[in-house]
Amino acid sequence: MQLYQNQSLKIYNTLSGDKETFTPLHEGAVGMYVCGPTVYSNVHLGNCRTFISFDLVFRYLKHLGYKVRYVRNITDVGHMEDDGDEGEDKIAKKARLEKLEPMEIVQQYSVDFHQIMELFNALPPSIEPTATGHIIEQIETIRQILDNGYAYESNGSVYFDVVKYNESHNYGILSGRNLDDMLANSRELAGQEQKRNPADFALWKKAEPEHIMRWPSPWGDGFPGWHLECTSMSTKYLGNKFDIHGGGMDLKFPHHECEIAQNEACKGSAPVNYWLHANMLTLNGKKMAKSTGNNILPRELFSGNNDKLEKAFTPSVVRFFMMQAHYRSILDFSNDAIVAAEKGYNRLMEAMDKLEGIAPSATSSLNIAAWKQLCYDAMNDDFNSPILISHLFEAVRYINLLKEGKETLTAADLENLSRTLHAFIYDVLGLKGESDAESSNDKLEGVVNMLIGMRNEARANKDFALSDQIRNRLGEIGIELKDSKEGTTFSIN
Numbered sequence: 001m002q003l004y005q006n007q008s009l010k011i012y013n014t015l016s017g018d019k020e021t022f023t024p025l026h027e028g029a030v031g032m033y034v035c036g037p038t039v040y041s042n043v044h045l046g047n048c049r050t051f052i053s054f055d056l057v058f059r060y061l062k063h064l065g066y067k068v069r070y071v072r073n074i075t076d077v078g079h080m081e082d083d084g085d086e087g088e089d090k091i092a093k094k095a096r097l098e099k100l101e102p103m104e105i106v107q108q109y110s111v112d113f114h115q116i117m118e119l120f121n122a123l124p125p126s127i128e129p130t131a132t133g134h135i136i137e138q139i140e141t142i143r144q145i146l147d148n149g150y151a152y153e154s155n156g157s158v159y160f161d162v163v164k165y166n167e168s169h170n171y172g173i174l175s176g177r178n179l180d181d182m183l184a185n186s187r188e189l190a191g192q193e194q195k196r197n198p199a200d201f202a203l204w205k206k207a208e209p210e211h212i213m214r215w216p217s218p219w220g221d222g223f224p225g226w227h228l229e230c231t232s233m234s235t236k237y238l239g240n241k242f243d244i245h246g247g248g249m250d251l252k253f254p255h256h257e258c259e260i261a262q263n264e265a266c267k268g269s270a271p272v273n274y275w276l277h278a279n280m281l282t283l284n285g286k287k288m289a290k291s292t293g294n295n296i297l298p299r300e301l302f303s304g305n306n307d308k309l310e311k312a313f314t315p316s317v318v319r320f321f322m323m324q325a326h327y328r329s330i331l332d333f334s335n336d337a338i339v340a341a342e343k344g345y346n347r348l349m350e351a352m353d354k355l356e357g358i359a360p361s362a363t364s365s366l367n368i369a370a371w372k373q374l375c376y377d378a379m380n381d382d383f384n385s386p387i388l389i390s391h392l393f394e395a396v397r398y399i400n401l402l403k404e405g406k407e408t409l410t411a412a413d414l415e416n417l418s419r420t421l422h423a424f425i426y427d428v429l430g431l432k433g434e435s436d437a438e439s440s441n442d443k444l445e446g447v448v449n450m451l452i453g454m455r456n457e458a459r460a461n462k463d464f465a466l467s468d469q470i471r472n473r474l475g476e477i478g479i480e481l482k483d484s485k486e487g488t489t490f491s492i493n
Contacts, residue, residue, distance in 0.1 A: 077257030
């Protein structure tokens with residue numbers, strides 16, 4: 001018998017606004033789609049929180065015994081600067097500024113994304129499709145929406161007719177918005193004269209002569225709309241209806257609202273049973289934004305090469321910090337908060353080390369079965385990781401009492417405690433114990449970053465001889481420094 005058969009999982013469904021008992025479409029199998037990154041820059045910590053949150057969901061579903069097909073896309077075309085239909089494609093703009101091919105930008109930042117996710121110990125998805133790899137499917141989806149009367153062509157572009165759709169459906173069903181209010185509050189923007197209504201959104205955009213990312217279509221050379229990509233890729237790999245669709249809270253409108261409309265217009269049915277949205281990560285009480293400088297990249301966090309924190313922190317500590325808040329709650333990142341998380345993480349790992357040295361007794365004075373079910377109850381309540389962690393720290397208290405001889409456990413209960421802790425700490429929460437090798441790497445990283453700081457100071461003082469000496473000496477032992485406008489990083493050859 002699989003665990004899911006005797007554990008009742010409830011999930012908060014954004015669509016209904018309620019927690020609902022999770023019942024997959026197919027017994028023992030789950031189809032889950034999560035909107036992935038737009039790969040035009042280094043993945044930032046707020047994005048990481050979303051992907052780590054859904055890694056927790058993926059891990060727990062697998063732990064319960066479900067066979068999970070987890071699809072997470074890569075957006076490598078069609079995401080405009082304003083998240084709408086106008087402006088410049090984010091990847092094309094970056095390619096123009098860097099004087100590179102767009103696919104060089106895509107490759108560079110896809111590699112960065114995967115490396116960061118691996119450092120955070122996030123499991124890879126089952127399938128990771130790209131938008132540019134599914135142009136044919138997107139063109140076919142547009143054909144079907146046009147044939148069904150919910151889209152129109154305008155000067156080489158194709159737009160979704162929101163007003164027509166809303167006559168027989170509810171555009172706003174996910175976000176709770178009212179179309180009449182949206183139309184009344186719409187402002188005139190450049191390029192909207194091609195639309196019948198301001199709320200209409202692009203399924204296919206005509207490529208102007210200077211636009212370097214373009215594909216042939218029945219409507220002329222162009223590129224797909226951002227919203228369309230996820231509709232085509234999710235249904236290709238999960239079917240016209242699937243179990244879970246996830247993403248950041250900021251995608252609820254318009255991106256996910258448009259996905260629902262496209263599916264209804266194309267397939268005649270709602271695509272998803274459970275919509276899940278992860279909340280945002282703030283920094284020192286304010287929204288993270290590169291433009292204001294209130295931002296920190298994961299590598300800056302791991303290396304300590306930043307002006308926001310007192311020292312470097314390992315990926316497992318940062319992951320543990322994120323798990324201390326429920327995925328639907330806003331989480332504020334600060335020096336004090338991450339320092340406190342590190343202390344808690346160390347307590348947890350120290351307790352795991354102590355557990356190995358505890359001898360069994362003839363009787364048990366602790367109810368391990370009841371404690372174990374409390375752990376499941378927490379995760380069954382919409383993946384409530386902070387409550388789970390509170391129960392794990394109750395187990396830390398048990399371990400200390402057992403070590404002091406104030407409580408006892410039989411061999412069977414001791415094994416149950418150990419097995420449950422390992423399952424929830426390592427398999428579900430996805431934490432990793434820091435090995436001696438990792439500790440040595442951290443120390444090496446700290447020394448190199450100290451030398452980078454000394455070199456930066458030398459350069460500021462125009463002591464270029466010392467600056468070059470530091471670079472050359474590090475190079476002699478296989479440590480290469482790389483300077484960029486974001487700062488200095490290093491690699492070990």
